[in-house]
Amino acid sequence: MKLPCPITGPKPYHHGDLRRALLEAASxxxxxxxxxxxxxxxxxxxxxxSPAAPYHHFKDKSELMLAISEEGFDQLYKFMLQSSDPDAPPMERVAAIGVAYVEFAKAHPSIYRVMYDCSRDLESLPDKAHKAEDGAFSLLKKAMIDLGVVSSDQEVDLELACIAAWCAAHGLAEMVGFRQFDSLKAKMGGEKAFLAGVLSHLGMFGQARNRG
Amino acid sequence: MKLPCPITGPKPYHHGDLRRALLEAASxxxxxxxxxxxxxxxxxxxxxxSPAAPYHHFKDKSELMLAISEEGFDQLYKFMLQSSDPDAPPMERVAAIGVAYVEFAKAHPSIYRVMYDCSRDLESLPDKAHKAEDGAFSLLKKAMIDLGVVSSDQEVDLELACIAAWCAAHGLAEMVGFRQFDSLKAKMGGEKAFLAGVLSHLGMFGQARNRG
DNA sequence: TCTCAATCTAAACGTTGTCAAGATGAACTT
DNA sequence: AAGTTCATCTTGACAACGTTTAGATTGAGA
Structure with missing residues (x-):
């Protein structure tokens, strides 16, 4: 009756893989x-x-949102990864990661919105984002370690530096969306220059200006 | 019949001042x-x-939210103002403003949430926040001018520095709400130390660590 | 082939944002 | 002082939403 999606691998049940299908539909x-x-x-x-079907794969709406959010943070990680040359000098790498973060948010504003709406509701970022070894925060941390900006209290200071960078990137990602800054962007000759300009004022991203 | 609220001044119509009452109810x-x-x-x-009454004072829900948001940004401005001694050295003043911003968000998370949910929907911050002379952004800008951190291109660079500071403060304000960082806060002996630690990594807030 | 349990549908409930129609009553006219 | 007007508020309705319950479907194992 229902032809199994030829790619999706082993079709578990009636639909094929509704969980996956729902996430793609959501996207x-x-x-x-x-x-x-x-x-x-x-x-x-x-x-x-039917409207009730998702309840067999997600406890409620917030759990669907969380899954979307997790996928978003995974996409973000992959984009950061492919945007930062692992052989480049550490400072350049950190800057590239920061720029990639903001570019991702600008390119996929709706997904980015869901990622944080969800996190704010749960009062925590998904593990995919922060805890996971193959996550965005870990990637940043590795680059920061190579940068060697940590001071006396190694562990704590490294964590603080990463959080600071994350704050800066997130703050900027939200601000670039606001029309208030359109005229300034124009005056600077484009959004890219604007981003670089703001990042250059933000501590650990001092080098961003020298990119592109 | 309906006794006029003795303080509210000239009672305009049936209720007294439903617009005001609604905003207070929302709060x-x-x-x-x-x-x-x-x-x-x-x-x-x-x-x-009745559920339809608000429609005589606000076009729709989003306009109610905007009014709440504007009130929030006004409260934020007032809190920043009273938190920064105008006679203190500029760097100390900028740091005080940044700390006040984050403290406000932490003290009134629900209002802060509405302030930005609303802005994201409209893709712009309220004029109360950014454009107005007696607004939070202007207050920051004045402190930044006194700091004198601007470089070659005065106008543009000043604006960029302010935006960068705003990004940093906003990013941090959202991050402090996440439980991911609870253990680190504990390890550092409290949230205040955590905030100062992150701020000290964020460019223009280098002095924050020396506060309190 | 029969059974079973996972999967999906149908129908319903309470809640939400919004609107059209009517009731109310303060203020202005004469 | 009485009557008119019009902003204000209520009533009642609508579609859409999240969620639950009960029942239909069907793939997989006995």
Missing amino acids: RVLEREGPNALSLRAVAREAGV | RVLEREGPNALSLRAVAREAGV
């Missing part, structure tokens, strides 16, 4: 209609199932 | 039940009026 809704249109029912509709 | 709902419970109907209920 489509997000790109097409924005974060405010991302309802459970809209996702189910997009996936072609 | 109460926000403190009591958090940002996710802040519905138009809940606010109307709290103010003791």
Whole structure:
């Protein structure tokens, strides 16, 4: 009856892999209609199932959102990874990671929105983002270690430096979205120059100005 | 019938000043039940009026939210103002403003949430926050001018420095809410030390560590 | 082939944002 | 002083939402 999606591998049950399908549907809704249109029912509709179907794969809406958020942080990690040459000098690498973070947020504002809306509700970032070895925060930490900016209290100071960098990147990622700064961007000849300009004022990203 | 609130001054119409009452009701709902419970109907209920009553004072829900957001940015401005001694050295003043920003967000997380949820929807900060002479951004800018950190291109570089500071403060304000950093805070002997530690890594707030 | 349990649907409930129609009553006119 | 006006508020309704319950479907193992 229902042809198994030829790629999805072992089709577990009726649909094939509704969990996966729902996440992809959510991604489509997000790109097409924005974060405010991302309802459970809209996702189910997009996936072609009933409004109650998602409840067999997610406890409630917030759990669906968390899954989307985790996927987002994973995409962010991969983008940061491919944007930072591991053989480049540490400072350049840190700057590249920061720029990649902001560019990701600008390129996928809806996903970025969900990533943090979800985190704010749970009052914690997903493990995928912070704890995981193959996550965005760990990638930043490795680059920071190579940079060697830590002072007396090694462990604590390294963590603080990474948090500071994350704060700066997140803050900037949210600000670039605001129209208040459009005229300044224009005056500087583009958003890229604007980003570099702000980053150069932000401690650990001093070198960002020398990129591109 | 309805006794006019003796303080509110000239009672305009039936209720007295429903617009004001709604904003105060919203504030109460926000403190009591958090940002996710802040519905138009809940606010109307709290103010003791029908669900449709607010529509005579606000075009729709988003306009109510904007008004709440503007009030929040105004409170933030006032708190920053009273937290920064105008006679203190500029660097100390900038640091005090940054610390005040983060402390405000931590003390009123629900209001802070609404302030930015609203801004993200409109893709712009309220004029109260950025444009207004008696606003938070202007206060920061004045302190920055006194600091004299601007380089060659005066105007642009000053603006960039202020934006960078705002980004850093906002980023940190959102991060302190995450439980990921609780253990680090404990290890450092409290949140205040944590905040100072992160701020000291963030460019223009280098002096923050020397406070308190 | 029969059974079973995972999966999905159908239908319903309470809640939300919003609107149209009508009731109310303060202020202005005469 | 009485009547008119119009902003203000209420009533009642609508569609959409998140969620739950009960029942239908169907792949997989006996």
